[in-house]
Amino acid sequence: MSGHTKKGSTPTYEGCVVASFGRSFMVELADGSLTTCTTRGKRTDIACGDRVAIAMTAPEQGVIESIAARASLFYRSDIQRQKLIAANVTRIVVVLAVPAIHRHLLDRCLAAAEYAEIPILLALNKMDLPQAEATLASLEPYRALGYEILPLAAKIDIAPLCAALAGHTSVLVGQSGMGKSTIINRLLPDAAARVGELSEALGSGRHTTTHARLYHLDAASSIIDSPGLQEFGLQHVDPVELARCYVEFRPQLGRCKFNDCRHMAEPGCAIIALMENGTIDAERVASYRELLLQIEKKAQRWN
Ligand SMILES: Nc1nc2c(ncn2[C@@H]2O[C@H](COP(=O)(O)OP(=O)(O)OP(=O)(O)O)[C@@H](O)[C@H]2O)c(=O)[nH]1
Ligand SMILES: [Mg+2]
Ligand SMILES: [Zn+2]
Structure with missing residues (x-):
């Protein structure tokens, strides 16, 4: 762990936000260690994927001092508040599933991705279910617009998605229950335990994702799991x-x-x-x- 010391100030360490709990954040430092961080002045405009500088306040605890300039920012803004989804991603994977497509929500995700100028992939999951071909056909208007559509059955075979993720920092977004966390579990069997642990700790019995989390696939590729979307406002767009x-x-x-x-x-x-x-x-x-x-x-x- 290497710190940068300015004269007369506490050393700061550079890291990456790998989990966002809204008011606290998990930051991964260069040596792979994890530090739970709060922010100064209760600022909450920090997202998974952000590069930050932190000051240590206790072992494995710190405070975020600054956020590096972002290459990209994907967020939604509802009437009441804005919600940062992921920072510095180079690819958005909208996870859809057989048998029903919520087209207006999809259009909102697409519009937000276009606004942020982040390339998009539409993954149609659960292709093992009976309505697969009809659901895939219903996405034809999007293929005609130039959006890439990847049919997938994450539970059965995750390989078709792997090439699309290589070399990227991707974020999985979509409605609840589409299979975002299943994709993570299949890509990273070791992470699966952690996903399960968190939902058990919440005692809800459901394995729904409650906060964004970044996972490393290899030295050049990462993927962010995000909570299911129910709504998607674009109040930030003129x-x-x-x-x-x-x-x-x-x-x-x-x-x-x-x-x-x-x-x-x-x-x-x-x-x-x-x-x-x-x-x-x-x-x-x-x-x-x-x-x-x-x-x-x-x-x-x-x-
Ligand atoms: N038939 C089928 N079911 C799948 C597939 N992938 C995921 N599922 C099921 O879909 C359900 C929801 O999966 P999750 O991965 O938890 O969905 P999620 O998108 O992470 O949901 P949230 O965390 O609530 O946003 C689970 O019961 C999975 O077993 C698939 O390829 N085929
Ligand atoms: Mg999930
Ligand atoms: Zn007109």
């Missing part, structure tokens, strides 16, 4: 920027009759025209509009 987060809207922006077109019901809207002739998926437009109205509501309250 209404004008939102249209840009829908990849198929991008080439049309600037082609509507009105410069400030919201693509709701305006005459001469390029996006509505393409929706009406079937080029743009109507369900995508519907989720865009739902999001836009939510974002505008917040903006009104602030004006």
